[in-house]
Amino acid sequence: xxxxxxxxxxxxxxxxxxxxxxxxxxxxxxxxxxxxxxxxxxxxxxxxxxxxxxxxxxxxxxxxxxxxxx
Numbered sequence: 001x002x003x004x005x006x007x008x009x010x011x012x013x014x015x016x017x018x019x020x021x022x023x024x025x026x027x028x029x030x031x032x033x034x035x036x037x038x039x040x041x042x043x044x045x046x047x048x049x050x051x052x053x054x055x056x057x058x059x060x061x062x063x064x065x066x067x068x069x070x
Contacts, residue, residue, distance in 0.1 A: 024051055 028047055031037055037044035 021051075021054060022052075 024047070028051060030045070031043070
């Protein structure tokens, strides 16, 4: 029972993180197309930095898990 609860919690957490990442990328593309980043340099910097950092951390996590399976 405890392992099922952990698995369900993990799946929900992954789905929430995936949805947040998709929302952030959609927001970034919308802001880029509407020209918000031409007026707000700081917003462009922190939103782009957050997306890049999230992607780098995700790739590092996957590489550790994949190399651990070998």
